[in-house]
Amino acid sequence: MSLNKLTIAAARDGLKKGDFTAVELTESCLAAIEGAAALNAYCAKTPEIALAQASAADARLKAGEAPALCGIPLGIKDLFCTKGVASQAASRILEGFKPEYESTVTQNLWDAGAVMLGKLSMDEFAMGSSNETACYGPVVNPWKVDDRQLTPGGSSGGSASAVAADLCLAATGTDTGGSIRQPAAFTGIVGIKPTYGRVSRWGIVAFASSLDQAGPMTKSVRDAAIMLSAMASNDAKDSTCVDFPVPDFETALTGDIRGKKIGIPKEYRMDGMPAEIEKLWNDGAAMLRDAGAEIVDISLPHTKYALPAYYVIAPAEASSNLARYDGVRYGHRATLGSGEGIVDMYEKTRAEGFGPEVQRRIMIGTYVLSAGFYDAYYNRARRVRALIKRDFDLAFEAGIDAILTPATPSSAFGLGEMQDADPVEMYLNDVFTVTVNLAGLPGISVPVGLDAKGLPMGLQLIGKPWGEGDLLNQALVLEKAAGFTAKPAQWW
């Protein structure tokens, strides 16, 4: 097997035993990246940095002082600021931006010995569910069952495509409304959004600050546990990042979930849900029951209102966060005609720099925050958000340990198929995932099966706040029982 196809856990063990070197492992990934231009997953490649980090990792391995991710090659979503390396959130407005600093998450990963292969494409400013809003053009899903090219999902679509196609061992993602879990489900990989506050947001380009959270996208549940422990930290630079000690999540993977209560929320059984998704969900519940868990029907009555609440709150926060892109301090500035002043500069810069979906969301956010509408839209949405969170609180208080739902309403769709759709139709992709962000909970997407077309489908497990260890353990049981080992046939 080529080294780039390894999991983090297998590579870690192979490196420690001396079966291969970090440089060999990195070269294998770099070769795979060179051969995968058709997927358009990487928007910046950093082979020199990668090989230098790999050599340093080999030296540490030789000295017997290998930290958790020593020599593990990773891809980094373009949303993370990486020092001296283009970081532009897949937006033209950040063209040419090279941060003078490193995000806390990526610094934690390098401190743990990881190797950076490059930056991964995404939907512009993480706004999208198909990766088609990236300024680099759409990323392609390595899964292909007919003539069509499929979306890897979004917004962490480059990360999902790269992990599924073995262009890295794992990748970072971020998730504001499902941007880790939906692409993970579309590409047959694992993705976890941690509890809000578990991972520092410092140095990650902000979309909606009360919802954004970074997490790992990996080939297995064990890898997600290993990588999440390395990503998480306490951080004085993010006041919402908690001071709890970071557990070693891998030690939570006992495979024993006997007696755990898994809730099945009836409100997630949507009208018009494909029979295959419904069957997958039932099968997943049966797998957990067979492993000794108790399956309990529950109700989360405000589920239906999560999507409209999200599409008030997220654009409101985005309109505020993205006000900083004004052509003054970094990125693109429009060329001005004679007699044009600073307001012209702002307006032209932002019209040229932001794509249509980002513009729409900024304007919706501006509208719902504007005088006269603040209470009717923004405050009402925040009240509904409180009710959505209360639904989960009550379920957990009643003894539920985790909640099982589908991850997405369908398998991957074709690139361009949603082009003429109403913006709201694209938003429906997030229907099973946004509730988790609104409530600040951890959620994980696990590949469980293939649909009749041969495309991967995932299930989502939602855990208690700060309960990532238990959640990963439940996901491990689901992963084992499902035995999902399918990989996309290489066509690229």
Place this chain on the structure above:
Amino acid sequence: MSIDIDTARKVAHLARIRVAETDLPKLAEQLSGILTFMEQLNEVDVEGIEPMTSVTPMRLKRRVDEVTDGNYQDKILANAPDAREGFFAVPKVVE
């Protein structure tokens, strides 16, 4: 609540995004569609419910008010589209 062309023009200006006059009807239609979708929130009884400000009940961390960082003007200006003499340069704002 639907957004007419005048409102769309006003919102675009508030957001400091230039939208061509010919693009305003389509924009107004799309924004109206999104707002119609949000109207569902009016069905929810929110009487007595406080708007959520933080997902985890927490008091923002306090720290001593002291300088712990800084003195790298060149780094701050490194990515500026137009920096001169240690400042960000912008079109004239005062007549």
